[in-house]
Amino acid sequence: MTLRQVKAAVLLIGDELLSGRTQDVNLRAISKFLGPLGVQVAEARVVSDVPEAIVAAVNDLRARYDYVFSTGGIGPTHDDKTADAMAAAFGVHIGVREDARAILEDHYKGRVHLNESRLRMARIPDGALLIANPVSKAPGFQIGNVFVMAGVPSIVRGMLEDVGHRIEGGAVVKSVTIRGKGVVEGAIAEGLEKLETDAVGAVSFGSYPWFAPGDYGVHLVARSAVPEALVKAAQDLKTLILSAGGTPEEIEEGAP
Amino acid sequence: MTLRQVKAAVLLIGDELLSGRTQDVNLRAISKFLGPLGVQVAEARVVSDVPEAIVAAVNDLRARYDYVFSTGGIGPTHDDKTADAMAAAFGVHIGVREDARAILEDHYKGRVHLNESRLRMARIPDGALLIANPVSKAPGFQIGNVFVMAGVPSIVRGMLEDVGHRIEGGAVVKSVTIRGKGVVEGAIAEGLEKLETDAVGAVSFGSYPWFAPGDYGVHLVARSAVPEALVKAAQDLKTLILSAGGTPEEIEEGAP
Numbered sequence: 001m002t003l004r005q006v007k008a009a010v011l012l013i014g015d016e017l018l019s020g021r022t023q024d025v026n027l028r029a030i031s032k033f034l035g036p037l038g039v040q041v042a043e044a045r046v047v048s049d050v051p052e053a054i055v056a057a058v059n060d061l062r063a064r065y066d067y068v069f070s071t072g073g074i075g076p077t078h079d080d081k082t083a084d085a086m087a088a089a090f091g092v093h094i095g096v097r098e099d100a101r102a103i104l105e106d107h108y109k110g111r112v113h114l115n116e117s118r119l120r121m122a123r124i125p126d127g128a129l130l131i132a133n134p135v136s137k138a139p140g141f142q143i144g145n146v147f148v149m150a151g152v153p154s155i156v157r158g159m160l161e162d163v164g165h166r167i168e169g170g171a172v173v174k175s176v177t178i179r180g181k182g183v184v185e186g187a188i189a190e191g192l193e194k195l196e197t198d199a200v201g202a203v204s205f206g207s208y209p210w211f212a213p214g215d216y217g218v219h220l221v222a223r224s225a226v227p228e229a230l231v232k233a234a235q236d237l238k239t240l241i242l243s244a245g246g247t248p249e250e251i252e253e254g255a256p
Numbered sequence: 257m258t259l260r261q262v263k264a265a266v267l268l269i270g271d272e273l274l275s276g277r278t279q280d281v282n283l284r285a286i287s288k289f290l291g292p293l294g295v296q297v298a299e300a301r302v303v304s305d306v307p308e309a310i311v312a313a314v315n316d317l318r319a320r321y322d323y324v325f326s327t328g329g330i331g332p333t334h335d336d337k338t339a340d341a342m343a344a345a346f347g348v349h350i351g352v353r354e355d356a357r358a359i360l361e362d363h364y365k366g367r368v369h370l371n372e373s374r375l376r377m378a379r380i381p382d383g384a385l386l387i388a389n390p391v392s393k394a395p396g397f398q399i400g401n402v403f404v405m406a407g408v409p410s411i412v413r414g415m416l417e418d419v420g421h422r423i424e425g426g427a428v429v430k431s432v433t434i435r436g437k438g439v440v441e442g443a444i445a446e447g448l449e450k451l452e453t454d455a456v457g458a459v460s461f462g463s464y465p466w467f468a469p470g471d472y473g474v475h476l477v478a479r480s481a482v483p484e485a486l487v488k489a490a491q492d493l494k495t496l497i498l499s500a501g502g503t504p505e506e507i508e509e510g511a512p
Contacts, residue, residue, distance in 0.1 A: 010302075015462055018297045019512040020287030021431070021477065022464070024280070027302070031276030041274045043309070044302035046283070049462075053299070076441045077463040078449035117445030135467055154467055175277070185332045189373030193334035206271055206305075207333040208278070211391055211410055221277065256275040 003225045004170035008034060009061040010044040013054055013072035013082050014151055017046050026071045026156050033160045035256060038169025039067065049073055054085035062089075062146050067167065072151030074140060076117040083141075086148055087125035097124040100139055107137040129166075134158040142166065171225035175256035178237040181217040183246035185209050191240045192220065195233070202229045205237075217246070223256045259481045260426035264290060265317040266300040269310055269328035269338050270407055273302050282327045282412050289416045291512060294425025295323065305329055310341035318345075318402050323423065328407030330396060332373040339397075342404055343381035353380040356395055363393040385422075390414040398422065427481035431512035434493040437473040439502035441465050447496045448476065451489070458485045461493075473502070479512045 010030050016022040024046070031041045042065060047053040054073070061068045073082030087094035100122035101114075108114050121138035124130065131140035131149065135158050140149040142163075149159045180188070185207055196205045203224040210217060220240070222233035234250060241248035266286050272278040280302070287297045298321060303309040310329070317324045329338030343350035356378035357370075364370050377394035380386065387396035387405065391414050396405040398419075405415045436444070441463055452461045459480040466473055476496065478489035490506060497504035 015460070015479075016464060016477070017283075018287060018300060019429075019431075019479070020284045020291060020297075021433075021509060021512060023284050027273075028276045028279050031274060035276060041276075042304060044274060046300035048298060075463070075465065077445045078452055079460075079462050112440075112442065115442060115446070117449075118442040120445070136465075152465060152467055173275075175275070177277075184368075186368065186371060186374035189333045189376070190371070193373075196334055204271070204335075206335050207331070208272060209331065209392075209408060211408055221272070223271075223275070253277060256277060 006039045006066045006168070006170035007042040008039050008067040008069060009065040010041055011054075011057055011061060011068060011070040012044065012046045013049065013070055014046075015048045015079070017072075018048055025153050026151070029153065029156060030069050030071075030160070033164070034167070034169075036172060037164060037167050038172045039167060040173060049079045049081050051081050051085045051088065054082060055089045058086065058089045058146060062144060066145065068146040069163075070146065070148050071156055074121065074138070074148060074150055076120050076138075080120070082148060083123050083125065086143055086146065090125060090143055092126045092143075094123050094125045096122045100124050100130060103130075103137055103139060131159050132162040134161070173223050173225050173256050174227070174230060175221055175223045175253070176230055176234040176237070177251050177253045178220045178234065178241060179217065179249045179251050180220065180241035180244065180246035181215075181249070183218050183241055183244045184216070185218055187244040188218065188220070188240050191243065195236050195240070199229065199233065202226050203233045205233070219251075221256070262295045262322045262424070262426035263298040264295050264323040264325060265321040266297055267310075267313055267317060267324060267326040268300065268302045269305065269326055270302075271304045271335070273328075274304055281409050282407070285409065285412060286325050286327075286416070289420070290423070290425075292428060293420060293423050294428045295423060296429060305335045305337050307337050307341045307344065310338060311345045314342065314345045314402060318400065322401065324402040325419075326402065326404050327412055330377065330394070330404060330406055332376045332394075336376065338404060339379050339381065342399055342402065346381060346399055348382045348399075350379050350381045352378045356380050356386060359386075359393055359395060387415050388418040390417070429479050429481050429512050430483070430486060431477055431479045431509070432486055432490040432493070433507050433509045434476045434490065434497060435473065435505045435507050436476065436497035436500065436502035437471075437505070439474050439497055439500045440472070441474055443500040444474065444476070444496050447499065451492050451496070455485065455489070458482050459489045461489070475507075477512070
């Protein structure tokens with residue numbers, strides 16, 4: 001059986017993510033959205049609102065991955081530089097597009113003036129397809145294999161709904177997580193490595209310790225696109241936790 | 257007046273950050289720690305537990321920035337590949353080092369056996385300086401301009417305390433944030449761009465809208481290393497919010 005792997009990169013754009021002002025939550029939301037579609041996020045980058053940085057990152061990533069998903073920098077203010085940078089990266093013209101202008105005109109009609117700043121949000125690179133924005137209407141766009149979305153998390157979630165049907169995914173990777181309270185990594189590391197070796201690429205295993213005042217333990221995770229392999233892996237991980245003196249507990253987690 | 261700019265990159269390592277399993281919080285913690293030391297995080301990357309990906313990222317970043325801070329992948333399990341990848345990136349030998357082994361022996365003495373897996377945490381590239389781990393003892397290390405830390409957030413916070421004194425920072429960038437409830441970006445964009453132009457590089461301005469059910473508005477942020485410029489910028493932003501029909505409110509935020 002050959003399992004097709006489809007890989008994506010995420011490009012988070014914005015000074016506020018690098019300064020510590022804003023906690024990014026979009027990477028995780030995009031990963032959790034793409035996983036069930038059979039797309040694995042294999043790399044992510046965070047760059048500032050500097051056109052050259054955006055151009056360099058998107059050109060590197062779009063050549064190496066099936067899809068790229070960007071967030072941030074498509075609003076009406078001077079620090080929103082993503083749309084122009086994407087046009088530059090693809091070497092295409094950018095200008096106010098009539099379909100995008102119509103969406104904004106309809107949205108603002110009778111309320112506020114569609115001034116020059118607001119019109120910036122209708123600037124779309126030539127050849128791009130719009131991505132609907134159910135929250136604040138100003139659209140994102142798809143150009144080639146790059147999906148350009150807003151930075152506000154509620155808008156990202158909304159835009160993803162208009163992206164899913166454009167994605168051709170591959171094998172869906174699922175996971176199981178076994179929790180071992182009071183178990184330390186040093187006690188299960190050798191056994192875990194043996195499981196990884198024995199699974200010869202069908203399952204990958206991860207180990208994630210936690211430490212809190214008066215509490216510690218490890219989450220062991222198995223990831224696979226082969227359902228039967230995952231069932232066996234879950235059993236193996238439970239046996240491993242037991243052998244280290246722990247009480248294994250299978251827990252629900254939203255993502256691999 | 258010349259202000260020395262010192263820039264850093266953050267390299268987050270771990271499959272679990274890309275799969276959506278784990279929400280990263282280390283980028284923001286590192287940024288907030290470095291800001292007051294006069295170091296700005298200018299780029300971040302998230303890569304998987306793949307040695308080639310780690311090597312490529314760290315070699316690119318350490319050549320382009322004053323400092324690099326990595327998190328993740330230095331534990332005792334098979335998926336912890338960071339220490340060996342760092343040695344490969346710097347082209348140096350790696351092996352169990354006696355000072356690191358002594359820390360682990362002291363920690364485990366009389367409790368558990370310092371087995372081969374646990375000894376992996378004493379593998380340190382030649383020429384590296386240890387970084388103390390006040391939580392679970394297994395050290396991080398500094399090699400050249402790269403600081404290699406654990407992934408567990410409480411350990412990262414602890415390790416940063418042993419990193420600060422090694423950093424030579426530059427100008428400290430501070431910020432003010434003015435909140436404008438009920439104000440949309442389209443109403444302040446032109447005025448904000450004028451402020452940015454007038455400040456000719458001394459102040460940079462950012463605009464961050466929010467949308468929630470029945471609530472919306474914008475946070476306007478001014479960032480500068482020149483205190484007097486920041487005082488003026490705060491006043492200018494308040495005037496701008498007023499001119500858009502809003503009530504400006506200066507709010508405390510932990511980072512620029």
